[in-house]
Amino acid sequence: MTDIAEFEEDVPAQDRGRTRIGQAVLWILLLGFVLLAPFFLYPVFVMQLLCFALFACAFNLLIGFTGLLSFGHAAFFGGAAYICGHVLTAWGFPPLLGIIAGGLFAAVLGLVVGALAIRRQGIYFAMITLALAQIVYFFALQLPFTGGEDGLQGIPRGYLLGFINLNDSLNMYYFVAVVFLVGFLAIYRTIHSPFGQVLQAIRENEPRALSLGYNVDRFKLIAFVLSATLAGVAGSTKAIVFQFASLTDVHWSTSGEVILMTLVGGMGTIFGPVLGAFIVVALQHVLTGIGSWVQVVIGATFVACVLVFRRGIIGEIARLLKLHSV
Amino acid sequence: MxxxxxxxxxxxxxxxxxxxxxxxxxxxxxxxxxxxxxxxxxxxxxxxxxxxxxxxxxxxxxxxxxxxxxxxxxxxxxxxxIVRSFQISAVFPHLTALENVRVALQRKLGMNYHFWRSQKILRQLDAEAMARLEQVGLQDFAHTRAVEMPYGRKRALEIATTLGLEPExxxxxxxxxxxxxxxxxxxxxxxxxxxxxxxxxxxxxxxxxxxxxxxxxxxxxxxxxxxxxxxxxxxxxxxxxxxxxxxxxxxxxxxxx
Incomplete structure (x- = not known):
């Protein structure tokens, strides 16, 4: 089996050359963009891209690689943003610890929501996650520390590790870039791990995975918690970048947006959610001038995607070029 | 008794x-x-x-x-x-035949929850998976995805996967x-x-x-x-x-x- 030594997964022999090239191209594009983008684009905008890209990748771990459609991921993203904002503002935590606190909060919340939701499948699973996320929204509106309708404002960026001033936009940018890349690699590794292999088996044929002796529910729950944690990391980072956490972050429309990003880019692909997030966030930026018509344009894009390329952009490219695991 | x-x-x-x-x-x-x-x-x-x-x-x-x-x-x-098969063919369609068998074999490694470890670690099971495939005459299909295999071969793959657990x-x-x-x-x-x-x-x-x-x-x-x-x-x-x-x-x- 030495001929497949460079692949983590087993790729059909005739597709190996193309797959290797395809993967290399996408990695170079991604790394090139992440390293160089702030010199061509407004850094805060690129940071927003990266935060949402990480959010979409975390979401994709669940829908694309486990087969679970969560319709409440905003709770983890936005909930963590509030927690991170609070510990930075009220308790004076350093930024890195704030992100960890946000991630941990999302993990615990994910454990609770996941444990309840995985008892059901399909649309019922989605409805339970939505209902629980609405409860989180309610708390975000009512709890004293969240600032209610105004949100949590003026979150200090502070100093990373005590000496890197994050008020400098390039410093802030590269910190966000590192958070994104670490999160992205964590997801990549999870997908290509023994655990990820079982997840894929569950997604492909759940009764069979069960009959082979796998405790399917436990695998789903762990995947759910991992996904929630990384969504929380994305939300916390976003709160530091924009220096505020708002109700929009926990609103159900944000849960919808992340589904959109993942589907546009290609669910179950590795790079798809990144591209999908870039497209949706960029559209929102470019089209701010037309007000609420943005929603119409994004909605139309979504319909077009679902009709024309059901597998998403990266998914369709992979199918046409017979690339695996991109 | x-x-x-x-x-x-x-x-x-x-x-x-x-x-x-x-x-x-x-x-x-x-x-x-x-x-x-x-x-x-x-x-x-x-x-x-x-x-x-x-x-x-x-x-x-x-x-x-x-x-x-x-x-x-x-x-x-x-x-x-006790391992069962299903009326409808029970394979993992988008995994290769080799990976299908490996899913059954990997349970005994005891690292199924290890999401931080590379999948490459599963390679140690390739030889055994290959032997199982040979047992059912599927060695030439090892790197073919199950979805692309003819029906009879899928059933054979299913049996190879079941055998991987050495069921009593x-x-x-x-x-x-x-x-x-x-x-x-x-x-x-x-x-x-x-x-x-x-x-x-x-x-x-x-x-x-x-x-x-x-x-x-x-x-x-x-x-x-x-x-x-x-x-x-x-x-x-x-x-x-x-x-x-x-x-x-x-x-x-x-x-x-």
Missing amino acids: DDTILEARKIRISFGGFVAVKDVDLKIKRGSIHAIIGPNGAGKTTLFNLLTKFHRPTSGQILFNGQDITSRKPAEIAKLG LMLLDEPTQGMGTEDVGTVTELIRKVREGRTIVMVEHNLGVVSTLADTITVLNRGEVLAEGPYEVVSKNPQVMEAYMGVSAEEAEGTDA
């Missing part, structure tokens, strides 16, 4: 008011091939689901090697050494269903080959397969055991002939209409 590997005592299951399996007693002899036959709707697959815990019996008891497994979960059953007891749900004559022959040969050292329970429609393979046959009708014994005995049982042939004939007319 020691030569009974699996025993069902008066198991019954009802869905709403309908009793699908009615107080069935069943003893599977260690090392045998035991076929469960019967007309459509006789409760064969339901009985199968009961034995593998995909359904919980309404009443009754199931013993595996003398141990009560009535309230165990499907995943636990597999760990005890294999339950095959209609292993030759939907196959052409040639594939039926291949799979029959395969089952004969892999029976060594294990017990096989199969639900099967194809009487040709049953007559050549099975040591014992249980005939089910309307959720009850109608007859039991070797093929020669069962096939001459007038009740069986009436129930089995009678309903099949009606059914054939039904599908024509």
Whole structure:
């Protein structure tokens, strides 16, 4: 089996050359963009891209690689943003610890929501996650520390590790870039791990995975918690970048947006959610001038995607070029 | 008692008011091939689901090697050494044949929850997976995704995957269903080959397969055991002939209409 030594997964022999090239191209594009983008684009905008890209990748771990459609991921993203904002503002935590606190909060919340939701499948699973996320929204509106309708404002960026001033936009940018890349690699590794292999088996044929002796529910729950944690990391980072956490972050429309990003880019692909997030966030930026018509344009894009390329952009490219695991 | 590997005592299951399996007693002899036959709707697959815990019996008891497994979960059953196949072919379509078998093999590595480890660690199982594929004649398909394999090969892959767990007891749900004559022959040969050292329970429609393979046959009708014994005995049982042939004939007319 030495001929497949460079692949983590087993790729059909005739597709190996193309797959290797395809993967290399996408990695170079991604790394090139992440390293160089702030010199061509407004850094805060690129940071927003990266935060949402990480959010979409975390979401994709669940829908694309486990087969679970969560319709409440905003709770983890936005909930963590509030927690991170609070510990930075009220308790004076350093930024890195704030992100960890946000991630941990999302993990615990994910454990609770996941444990309840995985008892059901399909649309019922989605409805339970939505209902629980609405409860989180309610708390975000009512709890004293969240600032209610105004949100949590003026979150200090502070100093990373005590000496890197994050008020400098390039410093802030590269910190966000590192958070994104670490999160992205964590997801990549999870997908290509023994655990990820079982997840894929569950997604492909759940009764069979069960009959082979796998405790399917436990695998789903762990995947759910991992996904929630990384969504929380994305939300916390976003709160530091924009220096505020708002109700929009926990609103159900944000849960919808992340589904959109993942589907546009290609669910179950590795790079798809990144591209999908870039497209949706960029559209929102470019089209701010037309007000609420943005929603119409994004909605139309979504319909077009679902009709024309059901597998998403990266998914369709992979199918046409017979690339695996991109 | 020691030569009974699996025993069902008066198991019954009802869905709403309908009793699908009615107080069935069943003893599977260690090392045998035991076929469960019967007309459509006789409760064969339901009985199968009961034995593998995909359904919980309404009443009754199931013993595996003398141990009560009535309230165990499907995943636990597999760990005890009872592995089942499904009526529809149970493969992981977008994994290659090699990866399909590896999914079964990797459980014993004890790192299934290790999401931080590279999948490359599973390579150590490749040689064993390959051996399993060779056992069923699939070595040339190792790097083909299951979805691209012909139907008969998928069933063979399913058996290779099941064998990966080295089950003491294999339950095959209609292993030759939907196959052409040639594939039926291949799979029959395969089952004969892999029976060594294990017990096989199969639900099967194809009487040709049953007559050549099975040591014992249980005939089910309307959720009850109608007859039991070797093929020669069962096939001459007038009740069986009436129930089995009678309903099949009606059914054939039904599908024509």
